[in-house]
Amino acid sequence: MRDLRELDTLLARLDGAGYGAYRALKGGWAIGPGLELHVDHVQGDPFAAPSRVRVHLDAAYAGFDGALLQSEARRTGVAALLARVFSGADRPGHPSPPGARHPVGRRTEDGGAEGRGRGPGGRRGPGRAAEGRESGGSGRSGEIRMEHPGQVVGRQTAVQLHPDGEVEARFTVGLPARGRRILGRAARTLLTRTVPDRIEATLPAAAHDPRALLRAAETQEDQEALRSALLAAGLVAFIADGALLPRRSGRDDRPLPEEEAVLFRSPESLRVTLDTPNSGPITGMGIPEGVTLIVGGGFHGKSTLLRAIERGVRNHAPGDGRERVVTRADAVKVRAEDGRSVAGVDISPFIGELPGGRRTGAFTTPNASGSTSQAAAIMEALEVGASTLLVDEDTAATNLMIRDRRMQQLVPADREPITPFIDRVRALYREAGVSSVLVLGGSGDYLDVADTVLAMHDFHPTEVTARAREVAAATPTGREAGPDTFPWSRAERVPAPGSVSARRGRRPRRIRVHPGGILEFGEERIDLSSIEQIASEAELRTVGYALATLAESAIDGSRSIPEMVRELDARLDAEGLDVVAPSRPGTLAQIRPFEVAAALNRLRTLRLR
Ligand code: ADP
Ligand code: MG
DSSP: EEEHHHHHHHHHHTSSSGGGGGGGGGGEEEEEEEEEEEEEOOOSSSTTOOOEEEEEEEEEHOOOOOOHHHHHHHHHHHHHHHHHHTTTSSTTTTOOOOSSSOOOSSSSSTTTHHHHOTTTTTOHHHHHHHHHHHHHHHHTOOOOOOOOOOOOSSSSSEEEEEETTTTTEEEEEOOOTTEEEEEEHHHHHIIIIIHHHHHHHHHGGGGGHHHHHHHHHHHHHHHHHHHHEEEETTEEEEETTTOOEEEEEETEEEEGGGGGOOOOOGGGGGGEEETTTTEEEEEEEEEEEEEEEEEOOOTSEEEEEEEHHHHHSEOOTTTTTHHHHHHHHEEEOOOOOOOOOOOEEETTTBSSSBGGGOOOOOEEEESOOHHHHHHHHHHHHTTTTOOOOEEGGGGGGGGHOOOOHHHHHSGGGGGGBBBOGGGTHHHHHHHHOOOEHHHHHHHHSGTTTSSSSEETTTTTEOOOOHHHHHHHHHHHHHOOOOOOOOOOOOOOBBTTTTSOOOOOOOOBBOEETTTEEEEEEEEEEEEETTTTTTOOOOHHHHHHHHHHHHHHOOOSSOHHHHHHHHHHHHHHHHOGGGGOOTTSOOOOOOOOHHHHHHHHHOOEEEEEE
């Protein structure tokens, strides 16, 4: 490995040379005691995607205590803290946190066309622009940036803490230039002072309050334990007393300031206590398996509660407010999404023969309606193995959810292809073991089919199951009872080879994330704005890489969608996130098979064999 002196000599020689000469930096450099810098990719010009680097801190320099290294959960929690601090989000005045409700692209993947020709700080927030100016160079000169983990704590590739105590951090640097001429001195300052200083101030244990490190490790481990406890307790979700559920806004995933929020308090009848390894027994509300209804007046916190449950499939950082809100990892939010494409999904449990005699056993359309899109979302979630469905009235298709007595009389059954969810939800649980948590303030018909009814009032839940039974008995709906079966073929769809490709032109892979949850994939754009359980840009990007990996290695006309996404999930678990992106970017985050399938299902070129 080359050393600092060689780096000095090289950069002195490169000063004033054409930008392409920076390629000589590629490779490893020992830039300090216990500190290595690896330049993996050198940008083509100062306006292009910045150069990708990795740093390795050996265990002695990193200095992490054995207690922080002893489980994967602990290391993951600590690594996320390091990434959060390095990426600068904890600095006061951080301009715009990622991890908003819908992934919001703040930049394109490699700067590409949009990045070209702009001066320092062109599209960046005020807090970030300064770094580019330091060197006085062009384009992204002097910029240091790392993917921000948002509020979620899970496996990611920006900072990793290895079992032996070594730290690996990945980020990008803009190699300095004026015009297209290398600024050798600025590069030297960047690589031998600015970068090591930033590392020194953010990555070693000594840069942190030991209590904060321990808390990050323990919080993560506790969340894993809480989630693991759900199944044995017969619960689909758990919300601890004292949790803070509301967010700052629909675009800002950080918690509402505590003085503005009503903290969660469990109703006595649903109160359960779960054990954690580091915080002892924790008390809160357990949502039991079966059919759960969340009712209550408008603006009383129903959707906020469901959203916290949706995101409970992931762990959250200490101080997020949801770090003790956990949901079974295979719970899937489903919703209406008119206009989406659907490829060969059996939606017949909900929708029979369509106008014109179209059958729905393998329903295909480039332009689904509200009800057919939601029916497809449900069946696709079941195909991949969802144990729990989450539905909010705000985003559901009314005609798929209910049909009341009067409508049953007005529109005869033989003219209505829809069997509403209300007539399937019990059988779905009984026959397929799939629970439902439904936010429904507008239809009392569901009182007949619910096992548990929860009322939200002034952001407080109470259990009203008994009262709901009385109301249901006293005021019958007069509905004709539905079939109460779930005739599900369990067909697993097999994608046709060649119908999924990340290629574009000569590039084997073209994957970018765009604002609003749009994934550019090859020549296609996949709209994932309705996939609310994708919590960050990094997750969206990783879904794209995962899909590309499937296209290249798994879609061979023999494997079904559930087979291939589960296989990939197992590989991600065993080998790490880098298996989907051999270029080893520091911009990946943990994903679930459900979201990979969701992307595949929305790819408009998808065909079945
Ligand atoms: P609903 O679905 O019942 O109509 P929402 O969940 O959309 O209600 O909440 C309405 C508003 O109240 C939102 O702005 C939300 O951020 C806020 N809110 C929700 N829960 C709380 C809470 N526990 N404390 C303070 N504000 C809350
Ligand atoms: Mg609502």
